[in-house]
Amino acid sequence: MEKERPQVLICGGTGCVSSGCKAVGDALRTELLRKELSEKVEVKETGCIGSCDLGPVVVVNPGEFFYEKVRPEDVSEIVEQHIIKGKPVQRLHPHSLKTGEPFKTIDEMDFFKKQVKIVLRNCGVIDPTNLDEYRDRGGYEALKKALKEMSPEDVIDTLKRSGLRGRGGAGFPTGLKWEFTAKAEGHPKYVICNADEGDPGAFMDRSVLEGDPHSVIEAMILAAYAVGATQGYIYVRVEYPLAIERMEFAISQAREAGYIGENILGSGLDFDMDVRVGAGAFVCGEETALLASIEGKRGMPRPKPPFPAQKGLWDCPTLINNVETYANIPFIILNGPEEFTSVGIESSKGTKVFALAGKINNTGLVEVPMGTTLREIVEEIGGGIPGGKRFKAAQTGGPSGGCIPAEHFDVQMDYESLTKLGAMMGSGGLIIMDEDTCMVDIAKFFLKFTQDESCGKCVPCREGTKMMLQILERITEGKGKEGDIELLESLGNTIKRTALCGLGQTAPNPVLSTIKYFRDEYEAHIKRKRCPAGVCPGLVRYEVVTDQCRRCGLCIKVCPVGAVE
Secondary structure, X not given: OOOOOOEEEEEOOHHHHHOOHHHHHHHHHHHHHHOOOOOOOXXXXXXXXXXXXXXXXEEEOOOOEEEOOOXXXXXXXXXXXXXXXXXXXXXXXXXXXXXXXXXXXXXXXXXXXXXXXXXXXXXXXXXXXXXXXXXXXXXXXXXXXXXXXXXXXXXXXXXXXXXXXXXXXXXXXXHHHHHHHHHOOOOOOEEEEEEOOOOOOOOHHHHHHHHOHHHHHHHHXXXXXXXXXXXXXEEEEOOOHHHHHHHHHHHHHHHHOOOOEOOHHHOOOOEEXXXXXXXXXXXXXXXXXXXXXXXXXXXXXXOOOOOOOOOOHHHOOEEEEEHHHHHHHHHHHHHOHHHHHXXXXXXXXXXXXXXXXXXXXXXXXXXXXXXXXXXXXXXXXXXXXXXXXXXXXXXXXXXXXXXEEHHHOOOEOOHHXXXXXXXXXXXXXXXXXEOOOOHHHHHHHHHHHHHHHOOOOOHHHHHHHHHHHHHHHHHHOOOOOOOHHHHHHHHXXXXXXXXXXXXXXXXXXXXXXXXXXXXXXXXXXXXXXXXXXXXXXXXXXXXXXXXOOOOOOHHHHHOOOOOOO
8 A cells, every 4th residue: 555645734724824824835845846855745735723823833744743833944944854854843842842741742732632623623634625635534425415315304303313503602403493494485495604703802613614614515505405495605704805715616616516506416406505795794693684784785683583594585484504503514414413412411512612812821713522611621721821820701702792700610611501600602702811801891892892883773782882881981981980880780681681683682791791790890990999900091090109209200200101190
């Protein structure tokens, strides 16, 4: 048997692209050509491998040697020492140098060893522009299985037995949603992928589209077969140019290979799909606003019911799931629901992808079994808090979510557990905060985002969030008054009950959860005119404490910014 060529994988996710992976790839190919090794060593650009703070990332012989923060000038050493002489370049793998341990493989690195990859199974492994590589890892086998061996009802039943819940936020059972759409009267039917992903700090869906676009395409074809749809749309925000480029290229490949179009694989199924680019409005992540945007209208939500499954795109039955939900489906159909249910916990099956960001040593994409504790994610995968600082809180679910305080550090990351704490799973943004974070300022940051992004259609969201933001601004400027906390709670609860759409109803969550767990910080801002974290400029005071001060006033005259009173 012919020995496989050595492989060099270069992470080509957006994070690594921004840090210079293209230059590294060019330098590597040039060096291999110079050494007459270009025919003997395979070089390919993959999607995001997950460790976004370490880019550009280069992996030699997948799973074996992991190099971080590689620069073009490092390439000749990697080729000479590692590829030719077989001696890994340890200085480009600082993880082992920190502890004096031997060179670690990817599976031995703390960031990767506790992860279980279903959604991200191909990201960082295959070239996303190469259809054959996707097929070599079982791609489109689930579609073949469904079309040849399963009825549409069998596909839906398999999803129901898998326990897969929507990964876009609310966690609605996916199989049930597909069943509702399949039974809905009216034609044509549509299948839509919600890839809008507007939460600050969230980049899960983008990375899947960039790194494994065919998994989403295959899932949408399966959905079309199950519910009887003939057209699909992937709705992506314009800020994701690389995802759009790779998605459009993958669709053209799938169409040419006969997976999209008329009479797919001889089954009689007709289904086509296209990309629709949104302008980047946060509200278009709400499914009815997304539908309006695809129709060419202003992206504004409408009341539900009727739900999209009954009356969606152009008033026709429409199935909408997000990227991560779809990426699970080929795995479930191909391997059976039992393999999927073996991961996670009873109420929340499978895995969840989180975008780990904020005050944490290891940032990036992580995929862990449902029910993994927040402490495990932060300390064991994320490497803890920088500078030996204490963990203070984690914001989950983006602007629609809530803060989890240190007292609940051991909470399981599943739908029900987070909801009980006043937070939510959301799409998977996970922002870590340390002891130097002002929770009032954090609440203001998220509320300002949702207030700016409010479509303005309903009064509770349009005016209510504005009033809440004005109160928070007063508090952080040192102008807070007695009763402000109670007023924020009253306004927040009213908005939750009366706003038109899910985004408006969840907008007060960051404020309400920080009041619930960090009320003392609000009181310090209001009553003592003090920001305990020293973050809010209007509440920070400095004193010159020294016996040598003669109070001559000279410092007042020479201070260039007027900081001395």
